[in-house]
Amino acid sequence: MSPLQNPRVGIGIGVAVLALAGAGVWFWLTSARESTDDAQVDAHVSQVAARVGGTITTINVNDNQTVEAGAVLVELDPRDYQVAVDKARAELADAEANAVAARSNVPITSTTAASNMTTARGAVVQALSGIAAAEKEVEAARARLVSAQARLREAEANATKASRDVERLRGLLAKDEVSQQQFDAAAAAAEAQRATADSARSQIAEAEAGVRVAESKLAQARAGEQQAHAELQTAETAPSQIAATKARAASAEARTEQARATLAQAELNLQYTVVKAPMRGVVSKKGINVGQVVQTGQPLLAIVQLDDVWVTANYKETQLRNMRPGQSAAADVDALGREFTGKVDSIAGATGARFSLLPPENATGNFVKVVQRVPVKIVLDAGQDPEHLLRPGMSVTATVRTK
Numbered sequence: 001m002s003p004l005q006n007p008r009v010g011i012g013i014g015v016a017v018l019a020l021a022g023a024g025v026w027f028w029l030t031s032a033r034e035s036t037d038d039a040q041v042d043a044h045v046s047q048v049a050a051r052v053g054g055t056i057t058t059i060n061v062n063d064n065q066t067v068e069a070g071a072v073l074v075e076l077d078p079r080d081y082q083v084a085v086d087k088a089r090a091e092l093a094d095a096e097a098n099a100v101a102a103r104s105n106v107p108i109t110s111t112t113a114a115s116n117m118t119t120a121r122g123a124v125v126q127a128l129s130g131i132a133a134a135e136k137e138v139e140a141a142r143a144r145l146v147s148a149q150a151r152l153r154e155a156e157a158n159a160t161k162a163s164r165d166v167e168r169l170r171g172l173l174a175k176d177e178v179s180q181q182q183f184d185a186a187a188a189a190a191e192a193q194r195a196t197a198d199s200a201r202s203q204i205a206e207a208e209a210g211v212r213v214a215e216s217k218l219a220q221a222r223a224g225e226q227q228a229h230a231e232l233q234t235a236e237t238a239p240s241q242i243a244a245t246k247a248r249a250a251s252a253e254a255r256t257e258q259a260r261a262t263l264a265q266a267e268l269n270l271q272y273t274v275v276k277a278p279m280r281g282v283v284s285k286k287g288i289n290v291g292q293v294v295q296t297g298q299p300l301l302a303i304v305q306l307d308d309v310w311v312t313a314n315y316k317e318t319q320l321r322n323m324r325p326g327q328s329a330a331a332d333v334d335a336l337g338r339e340f341t342g343k344v345d346s347i348a349g350a351t352g353a354r355f356s357l358l359p360p361e362n363a364t365g366n367f368v369k370v371v372q373r374v375p376v377k378i379v380l381d382a383g384q385d386p387e388h389l390l391r392p393g394m395s396v397t398a399t400v401r402t403k
Helices: 007-031 079-174 180-235 238-272
Strands: 033-049 054-059 072-076 274-276 281-284 299-316 328-333 338-347 373-380 395-401
Touching: 033 281, 033 373, 072 299, 079 180, 079 238, 238 274, 299 328, 299 338, 299 395, 328 373, 373 395
Parallel strands: none
Antiparallel strands: 033 299, 033 395, 054 072, 072 274, 281 299, 299 373, 328 338, 328 395, 338 373
C-alpha cells in the first residue's frame, strides 16, 4: 500500500491544510487591524458660569442630576439689577422727551430766525430814521439856545442903560430939576428891563436843557441803531442757528439710542440672574451654596452632555499608515465589559504632545526619537447606549479595521 493511500496520512494532510488556512485567515485579520488601549470616552462638558455677579438665593439642582435644556439651575438676588432696569427706563423716558423737544425746536428755530431777520432789518431802518430826527432836534435846540443868548445880551444891555438913567435922574430929582413922576417912570422902566433880563436867563437855561434832552435822544437813537445792527448781525446767523438746532436734535436722538441700549443691557443683566441649562445633560462638579457671593464669569457647575459621546483613541504614529476616516471600528469599554461599534470620524491635525503645556523642542543636540501618538476620533453607532451608561473618561480599548 502506498503511503498516500494510508487514511491517517490523508487526515494529517487535511488537518495541516486547514491549519495553514486558519493561520492565514488569522494573520490577514490581525494584520488588518490597529488596536490601542490608550483611549477613553469623550463628551461635551460645558462649564456653566455666572454672567453677572451677585448672591446666590436658590439652587435647583444637585450633583449627578439630569436636567433638560432651559431648566433653571441657579438664581441670584435680582434686586440690584431690577433697580438698574428702573433707572435705565427712567433715563430712556427723559432722553425720549428731550429728543421730542429738540426735534420740535427745529421748525420753531427756522420760523423765528426768518421773523427775527425781518424785524432786525426794520429796526435798523427805524433807528436810522430816529437818528436823523434826533439830529434835527439837536440843531433846533441849539438854535433856540443861540437865540435865547442873544435876547439875554439885549435885555442885559437895556437893563444896564435903564439903571444908569435912574441914577442920573436920582441926582436931578434931588435938585428938583425933574419931577418925581419922571423919576418913578425911569425906575419902573429899569425894573422892567431887569425882569426882561431874568426872563432871558430863564429861557437860556430852558434852551440848554432842551439841548441836553435833544443830545440825549440822539445818543439813545445812535445806541438803538447799534443795537439794531447787532440784532441784524445775530439774525443773519440764522443758518448757523438752524444747523446747531438740528445738531442738538441729532445729539438728543443719539442719547435716546444710548439710553435704549443701556436699558436693554440692564434687562439682560436682570435675566442673567436666572442661570439656565444650555443643553440636556448631567450636572457635575457643583461647587456653590446658597448665600455665596459669585463674581462675573465664575464657574458654578458643569453639565455633561451624554446624548453625544465618542471615543478618542491615541494611536502611535506608526499605526496610522493605513487608517482613514470612515473605516469601521470597535470600542471595548472596560467599565461595562461590552463592545461598541462605530467608525473613524477624523484624525487630529497634530500629535498630542503638540497640544501640551510645554511642547517638545527637538532642535537640540540631545534629540532622542520617541514614537508620538495622534488622537483619532471614533464616532459610535447610534442606539447602542440608550441608558447613557458611557461616561467621559472611561478607559477603552479601541480597534480599527484598516482593510
